[in-house]
Amino acid sequence: MSDFRVPLAEALDPLVLALDVGSTASRGGLYDAAGRPVLQHRHKVPHQFTTGTDGTSTIDPDQVVDEVEEIVTTLARSELKGRIAGVSLDTFASSLVGVGADGRAVTPCFTYADSRCAAQVNALRAELDEQEVRWRTGTRLHSSYLPARFRWLRETAPSTFASVERWMSLGEYVYQRILGTTAVGTSTAAWTGLLDRRTGQWDAGMLEVSGVAVEQLSEVRDPDRPLEAESRWKALRGARWFPVITDGLASNLGAGADNPATVAAAAATSGAMRVLVSDLPDELPPGLWCYRVDATRSLLGGALNDVGRAASWLEANVRLDGVDVGALLAAEPDPSTPTVLPYFSGERSTGWAADARALLADVSAGTTASMLYRGTMEGVALSYARVAAQLQQVAGQTQQILASGRVTQDLPTWLQVLADALGAPVVPVTIKRSTLHGTALLALDTLAPGVERRPVDVGPTYEPVPSRAQYYTDRAARYEQLYRSVVAGS
Incomplete structure (x- = not known):
């Protein structure tokens, strides 16, 4: 099997610094314009969710900020100044952090696996036409999405809920802390259960049932609209910071499942089967979701x-x-x-x-x-x-x-x-860190559209x-x- 990686001396510019916040660790790596990981330029910081028998599944968002800063500091070395053209970040989907007026978290980061809002899911199902909700947002009413989580917080921690000035995904919060500005990628917004998949904007009806104002949420940006922000790392001066995307989209792209004929079966801490489609399906089987990921594509599948x-x-x-x-x-x-x-x-x-x-x-x-x-x-x-x-x-x-x-x-x-x-x-896709690879590829679509990407390595078919x-x-x-x-x- 060929080595998918490339030495720094042979890497094609521009480079991308890709970051991935997963369920078990935060990771980072440098990728060249062909989408190849650069040898000896990766870093990992392990972590774990705080879990409980009551359905708790959280992580400290400031801990993750520290992890990302450590990764960026390790990889964005001064001798790379002028070579790194972009920074891209994916995180596990359906995360939620409440942020106060001082820009600091006032809640833990609630993860997709936190099921304490199950009772609120049932209440919403009794109040709303779930089929109509699913047609608008592409999502079911479920504990992994935010409408029920918002209601649970309002009912169980009303003073905390009232103290929140802005609601963010974990990746948005990381950007806010290290850049002083933020935005939410379309795919990250879609995974909340609050996005109108037809327009790509926040769904007013779901915001109303959630008790959240649109002003409390970030601007939704497609992947080709990076943030223009400066950071304290000299090697990243002039680099563009791409809107935070979900690991699901990154996983598909990184594995090579970037067309309607190829299904990605992702198997990490959690898993999914997904296919990237270029239309907006009107009919959805009840077990699936359909997330808008940019102006022309949706990700269809189940998790x-x-x-x-x-x-x-x-x-x-x-x-x-x-x-x-x-x-x-x-x-x-x-x-x-x-x-x-x-x-x-x-x-x-x-x-x-x-x-x-x-x-x-x-x-x-x-x-x-x-x-x-x-x-x-x-x-x-x-x-x-x-x-x-x-x-x-x-x-x-x-x-x-x-x-x-x-x-x-x-x-x-x-x-x-x-x-x-x-x-x-x-x-089997045999390259490691396919999610991180996909995060880099999405940024390269904007930074180096004319460079041919290296195909991923695969093993014998089962x-x-x-x-x-x-x-x-x-x-x-x-x-x-x-x-x-x-x-x-x-």
Whole structure:
């Protein structure tokens, strides 16, 4: 396999400093005009969400500001002055920070996985026509979106809610702190559940039910409208700072899924299946969302809260001493494997049950730790298959499924489970940090439109095994039976 990276001496200008704030770390790297990562020019600062059994999932926004500043200081060295033409930033989607009059956070950063507003989701569903909301915004009413979160804050912390002068995503807050100005990228705005996907502007009706004024939100900017802002880093003098985008859009672009014929299957802490389309679909299956990402394109797909998070839970809580999980996932399926609904932090696609929790079913005295591990990761794959079935209704039969993300590299044989569950070939993207790569590519569309980009490296295709088709058909039917009885019926 070729080395996707390039030494600094061979890098094509202009360079981009790309930043990614994910669920487990903040990362940064330099990329050249061909979209290649520059060797020995990357930096990572690990972090973790604060979580609780009540559905809490938060992170300190000022901690993230410090992390980004450390990354920029490490990478934007003075000898690079004049070479770095832009800075781009993506973060995990559906984040929220309340900011006071002094420009400092008065709330933690609430993440997409914080499900404490589940009761407010139910109240909104009783008040609003969810189909009409979804047609306007492209999103369901759910705990990962902001209308219910705003209502929850108003009801449970009214004094804090009243003290907020501006509401920002985490990336906007980072920019505000380090640049003194900010804006929200179209994709980041779309992931809030507050954007009119037809106009690209804030939706007045959703702002009203949220109790938020449009003046409390940032200007919405498409990716080709960078901020003109100076920073304290000499190497970034004259660099343009691009509006904050979501990791979902960046992940698609970075994996090479930048056209309607290619589906991206992202598998990190959370996961998704997404396709970038050039039109605005009027009909949306109930399990999917459709986010406007710029003036001409939308991202259609479904998201899963628990992919790498499910694997991490298994590693922390299930005794796997001596178990070769790679071989376990590559083995022939066993009908005695437990059926698992992997909703460790609630469900997004396809049922949008915010207060759903994981279900371990068909467990007997003979069930082993290995069988529980295999059953959980089969459950994750079946969750992707549920999204894929609805995606096909709108996007049709796609030509390629590209898989990327930490789980695909840490557990490559799980991709065989995914291919078998989907009944379709899966191509692994083997470059690391595909999300960071996509963030750089989007900035390069503006900074270096005439430079040919280097294609991503991929590995051998995982083909579905025909003899396993019936097993996964039966397993999917059992999954749906349990879902209807336990999750949908709750």
